[in-house]
Amino acid sequence: MSKKQLIMESALELFAKQGFEATSVQQITDHAGISKGAFYLSFKSKDELIIALIDHFMMQFTSDIDWVVKNSNNDTELLYDFYNAAFASFQKHSDFAKIFIKEQSQTPNEELISKMRHYDKLTDKIILSMIDRLYGEEARKVKYDLIYCIKGFIHVYSHLFLFFNLPFDLDSLCRSLAQKTNVLAKHSTIPFITEELFQTFTTEQSYEEVTAEQLIELLGQTIEEIEEPIEKESLTLLKQQLIEPSLSPAIVKGLLENIRNHPHCKWVSYLLRGYFGF
Template sequence: MSKKQIIMESALELFAKQGFEATSVQQITEHSGISKGAFYLSFKSKDELIMALIDQFMMQFISDIDHIVNDPNNSGEELLVKFFYTTFYSFQKHSDFAKIFIKEQAHTFNEELISKGRHFDQLIDDITLSMLDQLYGETIQHTKYDLIYCIKGFMHVYSHLFLFFNVPLDLDLLCRSLAEKTELLAKHSTIPFITDELYEMFRKTGHEEMTAGQIIEIMEQKIEELEDSIEKESLVLLKQDVQELSLSPAIVKGLITNIRNNPHCSWIAFLLLNYYEV
């Protein structure tokens, strides 16, 4: 395990007990057994460490649900069940950090944290909308944005039940119940509230597209971390193409497929699929 990862895991333990504000760099270095010098070689500040933890959590969460939605083997109510299952399993698996993230979002005045939360929220919207289009197509043309907010409401409220109230969790029952509710709303809702114009207004607030340069920076870091493999070779070729745009769409899609099932590359695959719009 790298020093950077040791610092992140130690900080997460302390943040879970004390929150972001009450935890100092000194406490983190003492808890991790790493010097302050080594800390500042990995992170410029505590705020940068916090952002790295949020990125790690949300990137994994988003790439997991994106993988479910874009798997051609998933369809109908089964897709809804798997979508909710992946959502709640992720919150359950990372419950300590999920609690911190939710609490800090509710009370923070940190603009960077607020902006990052909005950015990831919009990515979740995009994936959810893609799923709804697959399942219902034109039949929900006027209610699809309301459905997105209903689904996010389910995710938010029900996650609180087991994160903060220790309600016993039958994950399979919960996901089947929410899939049924979503089906009923999709098939029988007729009065929309959120219009196209209103939804676009929401999206413009704090919207931030990732640039090619930022994607290349993430790819370079991952290339350094990976051992020699087909995933590493594919990333090298994809990085070159983001810079030069010389490969055909079919080759690009094949290279992204090569990295997509590697859990360490799933976030990069998600970014590239959106960047190339394939």
């Protein structure tokens, strides 16, 4: 485990018990068994560490739901698979999910708020593509309302199983929410959020396209951070593909599959899928 990963895991344990504000850098370094100097070699401040944790959680959440929407071949099960991926991600990272939900409405830090909004808009984009695929013209008038209904379902039901210790049957939950979403999509007739109103929400955070140069830099950083040979070699080949394309689409897709489930490769996998059009 790298020093950076050790710091993040130690901080996560303390944040889960005490919250962001009540946890000091000194407490984090003591818990991790490292010096303050070692901490500041990895992170400039506690806020930078918090942003790294938010990135780590939201990158995995975003990449998981994006993969499901883009790779499901069964439209009748797509909503179920989408909700399953969303709640499974919250369940897998439940300690941080609790902190994230609690703190995101309380933090006065503008950089954190901006970061949260960024991922929120990426989620909107993924959900909108799913709605368009499943319902097309049938839900044209209410599709923007549906985005917020779906996000509302995820938010509220996440609260139930994260904070109230309710019996958690993931299969039943996902089938129930898939049914509710279908009912709303097919029978709602009065929209509230119009396309024009939705666009006003997204002007602050545009969906910027990542460049090959940015991806090459990110791949280089990721290659240095991980140790697993298959993922490391796959990342190296993908980086070379960006520099000098020579691989077939099938091979590129296979390399992306090699890295998709590694927790520190999910984001670069998500970005590369978008770049290569998968």
